[in-house]
Amino acid sequence: MRGVNRAMVLGRALRSNFTAVSGAIATVHHVPRHAASNPSFAPTVTAFRYISTAANSVAHDAHSKPVNFKPNQVVLFQYQTCPFCNKVTAFLDYYDIPFKVVEVNPINKKEIKWSDYKKVPILTVDGEKMVDSSDIIDKLIKRINPDYDLDAEEENKWREWVDNHLVHVLSPNIYRNVPEALESFDYITNQGNFSLSERLVAKYGGAAAMYFVSKKLKKKHNIIDERAALYGAAEQWVDALKSRKFLGGLDPNLADLAVFGVLRPIRNLKSGRDMVEHTRIGKWFSEMDRAVGESSRVNEHS
Numbered sequence: 603m604r605g606v607n608r609a610m611v612l613g614r615a616l617r618s619n620f621t622a623v624s625g626a627i628a629t630v631h632h633v634p635r636h637a638a639s640n641p642s643f644a645p646t647v648t649a650f651r652y653i654s655t656a657a658n659s660v661a662h663d664a665h666s667k668p669v670n671f672k673p674n675q676v677v678l679f680q681y682q683t684c685p686f687c688n689k690v691t692a693f694l695d696y697y698d699i700p701f702k703v704v705e706v707n708p709i710n711k712k713e714i715k716w717s718d719y720k721k722v723p724i725l726t727v728d729g730e731k732m733v734d735s736s737d738i739i740d741k742l743i744k745r746i747n748p749d750y751d752l753d754a755e756e757e758n759k760w761r762e763w764v765d766n767h768l769v770h771v772l773s774p775n776i777y778r779n780v781p782e783a784l785e786s787f788d789y790i791t792n793q794g795n796f797s798l799s800e801r802l803v804a805k806y807g808g809a810a811a812m813y814f815v816s817k818k819l820k821k822k823h824n825i826i827d828e829r830a831a832l833y834g835a836a837e838q839w840v841d842a843l844k845s846r847k848f849l850g851g852l853d854p855n856l857a858d859l860a861v862f863g864v865l866r867p868i869r870n871l872k873s874g875r876d877m878v879e880h881t882r883i884g885k886w887f888s889e890m891d892r893a894v895g896e897s898s899r900v901n902e903h904s
C-alpha cells in the first residue's frame with residue numbers, strides 16, 4: 603500500500619514540463635523513511651558519496667585554472683538530474699571548487715523553505731545566495747578571473763542553445779520506451795539510498811509515469827523523432843567546434859562546460875551510448891571528461 607501511495611505521489615509530481623520531469627526523478631531520490639535507521643543516510647546533505655581528490659582546491663596548470671578563489675563553504679541545493687544543476691556541478695568540478703549538495707524534495711521543497719526563490723539550482727557561497735545556473739556561473743567565473751569576458755558572442759550563443767534547446771531533447775530520449783525508462787530509473791535509484799521495496803516502486807512506478815510524460819514533452823517541444831533530435835544536437839555541437847579541441851580552444855569555456863554538464867548524466871544510459879556511437883561527439887566528450895576530472899563534491903562530514 604505504501605508503494606501505491608508512493609507511486610501516486612510520483613504521479614502528482616508530474617506536470618508536462620521539463621521541470622516536473624526533474625522533480626519527479628528527484629522525488630524518488632528523497633527517501634527520508636529509513637534515514638533514522640541507516641546512519642549512512644543524511645536527510646539533507648545527500649547520501650551520494652563522492653571521494654574528492656580536489657578537496658583543497660588545487661588547480662592544475664594544464665587546465666589554466668586560476669587558484670585565487672577559495673571559499674570556505676559552497677552548498678548546492680539541487681535535484682540530482684536537473685540539467686541546470688548539472689551545469690553548475692560541471693563548472694564546480696572543472697574549477698576544483700569543493701561543494702556540498704543538498705538534495706531538494708520537489709514536492710514540498712522544504713530544504714529551500716528559507717529561500718524566496720523556489721527553483722533549483724541555488725548555490726550558497728560562504729552564506730551568500732546565488733540563483734539561476736547561468737547567473738551563478740557568471741558570478742563565480744568573475745570571482746575566479748575578474749577579467750573573464752562574459753560578452754564573447756560565440757560562447758554566449760552556445761550557452762543559450764544549451765538552455766533553450768539541448769535540455770529539451772534529453773527527457774524524451776531517456777524515457778523514450780519502456781526498457782529505456784526502466785534503465786534510467788534503475789540508474790537513478792541505484793545511485794540513491796533505497797531499500798529494495800522503495801527501489802522497485804520508484805523504478806517501475808517512476809519509469810511508467812515518465813514514459814507517458816516524455817510523450818507529452820515531445821509534443822510540447824515539437825520533437826518528432828527523439829533520437830534524431832539528440833543526434834542532430836550532438837552534430838550541431840561538433841560542427842560548432844570547427845575542429846577545435848574545445849569551443850574555448852585548448853581549454854573548455856563556459857559553453858563546453860554547459861554542454862558537458864547536461865550530457866554527462868546520460869552518457870552511460872542507452873541514449874548516451876547511442877549518441878556517442880552514432881555521432882562525432884565522442885572525441886570531445888572524452889576530452890571534456892579528462893579536462894573536468896574528478897568530482898569536487900564532498901560529503902556531509904567533510
Ligand SMILES: N[C@@H](CCC(=O)N[C@@H](CS)C(=O)NCC(=O)O)C(=O)O
Binds near residue numbers: 621681736
Ligand atoms: N533558468 C533557471 C531554470 C531553473 C529551473 O527551471 N529549475 C527547475 C528544475 S530543472 C526548477 O527548479 N523548477 C521549479 C520546480 O521544480 O518547481 C536556471 O538556469 O537555473
